[in-house]
Amino acid sequence: MDDNKLKIPTQYYAYNAEEVNLIKSNAQECFPVWLDNYKHDHSVHWLNFHSIDCKEEIEDFATEMGLHPLSVEDIYTFVQRPKVEEFDSYIFFSLRSLEPNTTSLELKKEQLSFILGSNYLISFQEKKSDHFTDVRERIEFDKGRIRKRGADYLLYKLLEAIIDNYFEVIEDVQQKIEEYDIRMAEEDDHSLFKEIEAEKRQLIELRQVVFPLKELFGQLEKLNNIQIDEENKYFFSDLRDNCLSLLDEIESNKSILEGLGNIYYAIQGQKMNEIMKVLTIVGAIFIPLTFIAGIYGMNFDNIPELHYKNAYFYCMAVMIILAIAMLIYFKRKKWL
CATH class of the missing domain: 3.30.460.20 (CorA soluble domain-like)
Known part of the structure; x- marks a missing residue:
């Protein structure tokens, strides 16, 4: 060697x-x-x-x-x-x-x-x-x-x-x-x-x-x-x-x-479900609000409410009350 x-x-x-x-x-x-x-x-x-x-x-x-x-x-x-x-x-x-x-x-x-x-x-x-x-x-x-x-x-x-x-x-x-x-x-x-x-x-x-x-x-x-x-x-x-x-x-x-x-x-699945739940609730609240906005956004000449003096404020109040009511409902159902 x-x-x-x-x-x-x-x-x-x-x-x-x-x-x-x-x-x-x-x-x-x-x-x-x-x-x-x-x-x-x-x-x-x-x-x-x-x-x-x-x-x-x-x-x-x-x-x-x-x-x-x-x-x-x-x-x-x-x-x-x-x-x-x-x-x-x-x-x-x-x-x-x-x-x-x-x-x-x-x-x-x-x-x-x-x-x-x-x-x-x-x-x-x-x-x-x-x-x-x-x-x-x-x-x-x-x-x-x-x-x-x-x-x-x-x-x-x-x-x-x-x-x-x-x-x-x-x-x-x-x-x-x-x-x-x-x-x-x-x-x-x-x-x-x-x-x-x-x-x-x-x-x-x-x-x-x-x-x-x-x-x-x-x-x-x-x-x-x-x-x-x-x-x-x-x-x-x-x-x-x-x-x-x-x-x-x-x-x-x-x-x-x-x-x-x-x-x-x-x-991870639970976290995703929580995120989806929040998004669903937000979407559910905005669906009726979008519906109201859509009606009064139509281009018809004869929509009587459009000519009321305080129509805008009445509409906003209804939308806010509706949103609050839905939040209360979701809370009572323990969805929030």
């Missing part, structure tokens, strides 16, 4: 119950250490790529590792559904990460791929991001049981971190729902319905990821493969239960958003 090319941000952890070794640098420094150690001791080895921008580098590394070419292609193939594939010496796993976006109505999306071997895990992140802060802290400061278990348990913790991102999307939607409820009651915001529909699309997108993931975790739980220890299969069952909870939350919040959308339409 050309050392001048190996600039992908990379982290390499080698740990066991007694110690942890960490290299935070780039592939140029991490690859040789990884290749020298991952086959020759009983530690767990985790190599994390923070970018896959340079496909040539990844292909060179895959060749050194003896990975199947299809695995490399899958790393660069945008997947709509999560997938798992078994190979002779490893399991390939890929899925999408979704996170709330504070600057847009679209979710932050990233594809993540994992290669699980007997004592190692390789993770590929589409772009530089930090989904696994909690996992790193657990390894570095020996929190929980992660340092005492194998690479399959590390995969479980990484997948759990991604599931937590999905829950963050749900929490963000719930917070937006509360805001929409307040805004709907306090202001006439014509962008509100657009935002409600955007949140619904986010939930639909999340459901499209979580639903097949639930089935996939079920497959991992039943998978008969030496890469996954029997006593750790329970944890993948726990991830499946989390997916079921997510699906329930998605449907619940989607129903609430649909209800808010219906309420928004009802409020």
